[in-house]
Amino acid sequence: MSDPFATGWGVGPVPPGPGGAASPRLLLRRLRQALAAPGDGQQRLDQIVTLIAHSMAAEVCSVYLLRGQDTLQLSATEGLKPEAVHEARLKIGEGLVGVIARDGRPVVTAKAREHPEFRYLPETGEERYSSFLGVPIQKLGRTMGVLVVQNERPLNYSEEESEALALVAMVIAEMAEAGTLLPGAVGEDGQPSREAIHIMGQGAADGVAIGPVYLHEPKLLLPNPIAEDPAHERARLEEALGRLRSDIDAMLDDEDIADKGEHREVLETYRMFANDRGWVRKLHEYIVSGLTAEAAVDAARTEARAKLRGASDSYLRERFDDMDDIAQRLMRRLITPDANAAMPEKGAILVARTLGPGEIMDYPRGTLGGIVLEEGAISSHAAIVARAMDVPLIVQAVGVTREAESGDPMIVNGDQGHIHIRPREDVVTAYEEKLSLRAQEKASFAALRDLPSMSTDGIEVKLYMNGGLAADLPSLNESGAEGVGLLRTELHFMLNKAMPTREEQARFYGHVLDKADGRLVNFRTLDIGSDKVLPYMKQPREENPALGWRAIRVGLDRPVVLRMQLQAMLRAAEGRPIRVMFPMVAALAEFEKARAMLLEEVEKVDAATRPTDLKIGAMLETPSLAFAQRRFFELTDFVSIGGNDLLQFFFAADRTNERTAGRYEVTHPAFLALIRMIVDRCGEAGTELSFCGEAAGRPLDALTLAAMGIRALSMRPSSIGPVKRALRAADLAALYGVAEEAEASGQRVRDALIQHCHESMVPI
Ligand code: PEP
Ligand code: MG
Numbered sequence: 001m002s003d004p005f006a007t008g009w010g011v012g013p014v015p016p017g018p019g020g021a022a023s024p025r026l027l028l029r030r031l032r033q034a035l036a037a038p039g040d041g042q043q044r045l046d047q048i049v050t051l052i053a054h055s056m057a058a059e060v061c062s063v064y065l066l067r068g069q070d071t072l073q074l075s076a077t078e079g080l081k082p083e084a085v086h087e088a089r090l091k092i093g094e095g096l097v098g099v100i101a102r103d104g105r106p107v108v109t110a111k112a113r114e115h116p117e118f119r120y121l122p123e124t125g126e127e128r129y130s131s132f133l134g135v136p137i138q139k140l141g142r143t144m145g146v147l148v149v150q151n152e153r154p155l156n157y158s159e160e161e162s163e164a165l166a167l168v169a170m171v172i173a174e175m176a177e178a179g180t181l182l183p184g185a186v187g188e189d190g191q192p193s194r195e196a197i198h199i200m201g202q203g204a205a206d207g208v209a210i211g212p213v214y215l216h217e218p219k220l221l222l223p224n225p226i227a228e229d230p231a232h233e234r235a236r237l238e239e240a241l242g243r244l245r246s247d248i249d250a251m252l253d254d255e256d257i258a259d260k261g262e263h264r265e266v267l268e269t270y271r272m273f274a275n276d277r278g279w280v281r282k283l284h285e286y287i288v289s290g291l292t293a294e295a296a297v298d299a300a301r302t303e304a305r306a307k308l309r310g311a312s313d314s315y316l317r318e319r320f321d322d323m324d325d326i327a328q329r330l331m332r333r334l335i336t337p338d339a340n341a342a343m344p345e346k347g348a349i350l351v352a353r354t355l356g357p358g359e360i361m362d363y364p365r366g367t368l369g370g371i372v373l374e375e376g377a378i379s380s381h382a383a384i385v386a387r388a389m390d391v392p393l394i395v396q397a398v399g400v401t402r403e404a405e406s407g408d409p410m411i412v413n414g415d416q417g418h419i420h421i422r423p424r425e426d427v428v429t430a431y432e433e434k435l436s437l438r439a440q441e442k443a444s445f446a447a448l449r450d451l452p453s454m455s456t457d458g459i460e461v462k463l464y465m466n467g468g469l470a471a472d473l474p475s476l477n478e479s480g481a482e483g484v485g486l487l488r489t490e491l492h493f494m495l496n497k498a499m500p501t502r503e504e505q506a507r508f509y510g511h512v513l514d515k516a517d518g519r520l521v522n523f524r525t526l527d528i529g530s531d532k533v534l535p536y537m538k539q540p541r542e543e544n545p546a547l548g549w550r551a552i553r554v555g556l557d558r559p560v561v562l563r564m565q566l567q568a569m570l571r572a573a574e575g576r577p578i579r580v581m582f583p584m585v586a587a588l589a590e591f592e593k594a595r596a597m598l599l600e601e602v603e604k605v606d607a608a609t610r611p612t613d614l615k616i617g618a619m620l621e622t623p624s625l626a627f628a629q630r631r632f633f634e635l636t637d638f639v640s641i642g643g644n645d646l647l648q649f650f651f652a653a654d655r656t657n658e659r660t661a662g663r664y665e666v667t668h669p670a671f672l673a674l675i676r677m678i679v680d681r682c683g684e685a686g687t688e689l690s691f692c693g694e695a696a697g698r699p700l701d702a703l704t705l706a707a708m709g710i711r712a713l714s715m716r717p718s719s720i721g722p723v724k725r726a727l728r729a730a731d732l733a734a735l736y737g738v739a740e741e742a743e744a745s746g747q748r749v750r751d752a753l754i755q756h757c758h759e760s761m762v763p764i
Contacts, residue, residue, distance in 0.1 A: 643693020
């Protein structure tokens with residue numbers, strides 16, 4: 001053959017050249033050789049199209065790349081008019097090229113002009129070409145462009161040709177992603193850009209943020225997708241697979257992990273996938289075609305994702321997610337992560353699949369502008385930490401870890417759950433406007449700070465803040481809170497790499513009392529267990545951790561830790577008044593024991609530094625306590641309703657499970673009946689009562705609780721302004737009447753309350 005590239009392979013009915021010389025592997029090898037030479041992005045693209053055209057004996061080969069949001073631009077061509085390069089454009093969905101980009105599937109036809117989607121671009125001179133084969137250039141479901149070959153004669157391109165072209169398209173996508181093949185898609189300003197994407201999740205912490213994406217787990221970029229030596233790549237793949245399998249086996253053997261029911265199932269599934277013959281065969285096939293081991297893994301992922309496109313079967317999707325996860329694990333064993341991820345810059349948006357509260361706190365305070373999670377639930381402790389840190393958080397943002405790239409601009413609207421990745425200019429402008437309005441609103445809340453928190457019918461409701469970190473304390477003055485209604489001491493423990501010593505704890509509690517400067521602080525003893533875990537404290541494996549060995553149960557069974565904490569609190573008081581409350585008390589006897597322990601510790605303190613006033617309280621978080629013996633209410637100095645847990649246990653609805661978390665509301669008549677009963681029982685015994693769950697910070701819920709007789713609410717600091725504003729406009733007696741009437745008439749209480757608030761101009 002005179003032309004080194006002309007192989008005969010690629011002309012439809014004509015079989016591959018002798019000896020399979022025109023195999024995809026050969027094509028990739030030539031591509032690698034060509035791309036090894038120096039050159040800029042355009043030169044490389046030009047080389048690619050020339051090489052493909054020659055190798056496939058095609059008269060035309062063109063690359064169309066996505067520009068801006070929805071425009072495909074002819075970026076390189078062999079065979080079409082050169083002056084059309086960078087000029088010819090199609091919208092996504094327009095013409096055969098646009099349809100390929102839209103659907104993410106190849107189009108092959110021997111008579112392009114007769115195809116219903118054909119659209120003729122006169123500037124390209126393509127009217128002469130009859131046969132058309134186009135494949136999407138995509139990575140993991142994201143379309144980056146389209147690769148096309150055309151011939152004048154009406155040919156039926158073979159499946160093998162289609163597959164070979166798809167393989168090259170994958171290489172182009174990998175190279176564009178790794179930045180070794182520019183231009184990627186380019187914006188109007190000539191800068192690389194990818195399409196804007198909008199994702200809807202669930203707002204879990206209010207607020208709006210605009211900032212660059214920071215991936216909790218950095219993506220793995222492939223430096224060179226084309227292999228030099230397939231045998232070497234196969235060996236690498238086998239070695240990495242071997243390590244992956246033995247790591248999974250080791251995890252399954254580790255009793256600490258493996259006995260946790262669900263976790264074990266996940267690991268078993270992973271083991272099954274890691275040994276899946278079909279998958280491993282596919283990987284080997286890609287390597288035989290000329291890809292490196294890591295590119296083969298990625299190609300298999302992209303292929304699986306393309307197959308899944310449009311599938312609505314949730315089982316299939318879940319299997320795919322598992323498979324994808326295992327593929328990523330394999331990838332991590334093949335390449336080292338991109339080192340771009342040192343630490344996020346200030347204002348960055350943290351994107352992750354899921355995060356525990358401790359992992360959020362690992363990021364230096366004030367660094368994160370927002371957090372977006374693929375999974376997670378609104379009332380999880382991770383969400384509580386985000387709210388405590390006043391960082392907007394969105395959970396259940398399906399697809400975000402796939403779509404967002406490190407450094408991409410992102411808008412997070414935690415109020416409504418909107419996420420904009422690489423937003424358009426007008427969207428950014430609208431959000432900047434929103435941010436400035438929020439700043440104004442904040443100023444108006446600040447103006448309310450020193451005004452009484454009193455309803456229009458003269459009922460005072462004290463508003464406190466929830467806290468847990470030293471950095472929360474400046475909010476005491478800024479928000480105008482009357483004190484700290486709930487100090488979650490476990491957050492301090494979770495921040496530490498090791499159990500804080502008595503001295504360290506005492507120093508922290510002393511600091512809190514100093515900053516409170518005489519205002520009330522309810523120190524809650526350690527509430528560990530459920531989704532709050534201390535890495536240095538061994539927790540037993542439990543089927544239902546929320547119902548398990550947690551909070552006061554641990555404290556009473558392991559009194560050393562609880563006593564040490566109580567001693568630290570008493571030491572920190574240095575004679576000042578102090579209030580201590582115990583979490584998750586379910587029975588009078590537990591409270592009696594914990595109280596006795598505290599009183600014993602008080603006895604041990606020198607009379608000179610003993611607190612002048614000690615108040616001992618309990619969190620009411622289990623329905624059983626509402627029905628406790630009268631003595632419970634008489635013995636407690638104060639009771640604080642932990643609405644998050646009380647709601648979860650009252651309705652038997654896991655607060656961390658997105659399917660159940662938002663299902664039942666505080667304004668449900670059954671829950672209101674329980675609240676009224678607690679109010680009455682505390683009233684009879686003369687016990688102070690407050691409410692410190694998340695609902696206290698939502699104006700409508702807060703007003704309803706106040707209308708039911710609760711006179712103290714504790715919430716995150718940023719909610720104090722909105723709740724006070726609502727309270728100062730509301731008539732609590734009228735609200736009580738509305739709730740009662742709705743209940744009697746069978747109307748949904750929440751709807752009636754909302755309607756009433758709208759009609760009487762109460763800003764909820
Ligand atoms: C609650 O359960 O309402 C509460 C305040 O405690 P936590 O959210 O820390 O469990
Ligand atoms: Mg609780």
